[in-house]
Amino acid sequence: MPSTALLKRDWQKQHVYMVQYPRCRTLPNLSPWSLKLETWLRMADIPFTNISNEFKRFSSKGQVPFVELNGRQIADSNIIIETLKQDFGKADMDSSDPKQQSLNRAFSALAEDHFTWAMFAMRSKTGDNFVMSDDGWGRYHGTGLKRRFTQFMMKRMDKKFGMGRAMAQGMGRHSADELHEIAKEALKSICIFLGDKPYFGGDRPSTIDATMFGHLASLVYRPTPNGLLTKYVKETYPNLGQFIERVKEKTLPNLSPWSLKLETWLRMADIPFTNINNEFKNMSSKGQVPFVELNGRQIADSNIIIETLKQDFGKNDMDPSDPKQQSLDRAFSALAEDHLTWAMFAMRSKTGGFNFALSDDGWGRYHGTGLKRRFTQFMIKRMGKKLVTDRANAQGMGKHSPDELHEIAKEALKSICIFLGDKPYFGGDRPTTLDATMFGHLASLVYIPTPNGAPSQFQLLTKYVKETYPNLGQFIERVKEKYWPDWEETCSTMNMNTHHKKE
Structure with missing residues (x-):
């Protein structure tokens, strides 16, 4: 069970006590995060002792592995490594570029x-x-x-x-x-x-x-x-x-960034489409939104949808053919979709950042009027917060504090900023699938209001995109201007099928 109590009471100074699952026969540990951390400790030549968690001892965040150092507990393999790099002077292990x-x-x-x-x-x-x-x-x-x-x-x-x-x-x-x-x-x-x-x-x-x-x-x-x-x-x-x-x-050993991404891609690809409201109850066979229907069949998951439509509509030339650039695009898509956005979800679940979703400017107007609306909003907020919190905890990001989530998101934004550089689009002079992905997730960060009373770190993230990493803010405006000329009309009227093609 989660605990902050030290397992090693008679600890030695500057000695790492790594708590992980017991060993197995085919590899030192079945947990890739435990194997990663122990490998790093060996690479860094840092003195450490392994302690079995006996399948019941977890960090205060509910995670394994974790370490104890100088009388304090540190959880999450990435945070552990960054902390130990500072404490043991190992920053030169990694590139400074x-x-x-x-x-x-x-x-x-x-x-x-x-x-x-x-x-x-x-x-x-x-x-x-x-x-x-x-x-x-x-x-x-x-x-x-x-x-x-x-x-x-x-x-x-x-x-x-x-x-x-x-x-x-x-x-x-x-x-x-x-x-x-x-x-x-x-x-x-x-x-x-x-x-x-x-x-x-x-x-x-x-x-x-x-x-x-x-x-x-x-x-x-x-x-x-x-x-x-x-x-x-x-x-x-x-x-x-x-x-x-x-x-x-x-x-040794939409409010959904995925919906915004997909619609942006459809506009970039100039593929004819019609939006259909799922009315908060129609999901794909996988339980996902967005999904599409094409020629009598349903296709779910934004990435699978895009790959399928590229084949069906002959849009493969939108993306680079160079294998190295393809690998970079895939990696940075994962950084945005599976890392940055989950950090933001986790932060919003902790700070009430999803209250906007049920406001009149969000989805509140779709839930009746008067007492009915207030009751529905109250119930959905409670259920929605629990759902998002549970998903964020299951994914892993929900186990971090707002300060830690801020650093995770900040570093992701910094990496994305460097990758974009002074190019107009991530792919170069013309937009690619990666640009639709980045726009969906970055625009969701910038345009979903920061909750009142939210920690200053939360508000700083929007500021980073606009000021610290101005090329990201300029990129968002560039895509908006070219592919969302109906942005204001869409937001003010809530019309799902405005005319987005300039005459």
């Missing part, structure tokens, strides 16, 4: 917030029997009938819990085939980013190498429901397999 820092952050998000969630979702759908086998964690649960009963119960609970988190994060709504493609494309992008370098940062290992090793090794050394993905790492993308072995030898 802002562009390389932004690339590392984007590809870390691709691995941690995108690829690994696809693997979690795939395992939750197919039954991850390995976890409770003797090679996994089965040996820690007694013998004979007691073990078999415990294994049976743990499998049931773990599958339900895993599926619940995967559904909340979003990946769990995809089919096994779709998840396979998502994971495959992520691996391809990571492969291209590594190239022929020995490490992702160049000639020496850095934090991103620990991150990539933790997540890639968890795929390769843990039995997978789809053996093809492991085969890709070993054969199709051999540099990834070689990287894993290299590290092993060295260290």
Whole structure:
């Protein structure tokens, strides 16, 4: 259970006590975040001692791994690493070049917030029997009938819990085939980013190498429901397999940004479309909004929709054909969609930032009048806050404090700013799918009002886009002017089908 009480009472100064799940036979830890952190500690040559959490000790945020250092607890692998870099003078492990820092952050998000969630979702759908086998964690649960009963119960609970988190994060709504493609494309992008370098940062290992090793090794050394993905790492993308072995030898083991993104893309692609109000109750077969209907079939998930429409309408030339640029686009899309926006969701869930959604300027006008509206708003606010909080906690961002979320979002914005540079669009001189993605998520940050009484950090994020990183603010205005000439009309009339093409 979550706790701030120290597990190591007789601690030594400047010695790290890492609390993680027990060992297993095929790789040191089934948790990619634990494997990542222990690998980083070994790379950094920081003295540490492992402590088993015995499947019941968690950080104050409910996370594993966590560390104890000099009498204080630190949770979340990324925050732990940043803290230890400062405390042990290890900042020189990582690149000081802002562009390389932004690339590392984007590809870390691709691995941690995108690829690994696809693997979690795939395992939750197919039954991850390995976890409770003797090679996994089965040996820690007694013998004979007691073990078999415990294994049976743990499998049931773990599958339900895993599926619940995967559904909340979003990946769990995809089919096994779709998840396979998502994971495959992520691996391809990571492969291209590594190239022929020995490490992702160049000639020496850095934090991103620990991150990539933790997540890639968890795929390769843990039995997978789809053996093809492991085969890709070993054969199709051999540099990834070689990287894993290299590290092993060295260290051992709308208001919806997605709706806004999709409609912006449709406008960019000049594809004829009609908006339909889902009336807060019509969802796709995956439980998602937005979704589209085309030629008698339903297509869900903004990324899958775009890829399908590109094929059906011959719009592949919208995006770069260069594999390296494709990998960059995929990584920065993940940084915006699976990292920045979840940090914002988590911050709003903690500060009442979703009250705007039920105001008259948001969706409040659709819920009757007078007492009926006030009662409906009250109930939806309560249910909506719980839903968003639960999803943010399941995804992981909800476990952070507003200060931590502010830093996470700020660093993501900084990386996106550097990647855009002085180009008019992320793809160069003409907009691509990545520009629609970035516009959807950045515009949602800028134009959804900051809640009254919200922490100053929340308000600063909008200021960063407009002032600190002015190229992002200019980018938003550029896309608005070109593809949303009806922006004011749409917002004032709430008409879902205004005329967006300039005469």
